[in-house]
Amino acid sequence: MRPGENLLDRMDPIEDTKGNGGDRGRLVITNLRIIWHSLTLPRINLSIGLNTLMNVTTKTVNSQLRGTINALHILTKSNNTRFEFIFTNLTVGSMRHFTSVLGIHK
Numbered sequence: 089m090r091p092g093e094n095l096l097d098r099m100d101p102i103e104d105t106k107g108n109g110g111d112r113g114r115l116v117i118t119n120l121r122i123i124w125h126s127l128t129l130p131r132i133n134l135s136i137g138l139n140t141l142m143n144v145t146t147k148t149v150n151s152q153l154r155g156t157i158n159a160l161h162i163l164t165k166s167n168n169t170r171f172e173f174i175f176t177n178l179t180v181g182s183m184r185h186f187t188s189v190l191g192i193h194k
Contacts, residue, residue, distance in 0.1 A: 093120050094118060095118055100115075103154075104126075111126045113132075121138055122134075122138070123136075134173065136162065137166075141193055144162050146159065147159055162175070
């Protein structure tokens, strides 16, 4: 964490469905960014600045660990390049990752 950065929420287990399908990870939300890191390979991680968020929605996707499920879909833009991230909560029936990220985005 950087100086002045505050932890807002932390969730386990979350899958980065698009980039690292099949890996369980942790999603950390701070006042500056969204961080996902793999629990099996800690060197695999993502950091998404909150100022780069363009759109945050839900989407039906096919997860390697859970099958067809609703997931958090994040669209970002940095230096005229767009990036897409899809995160799936592996806890059955949990929608917490939707509410936390959508609330912070608003």
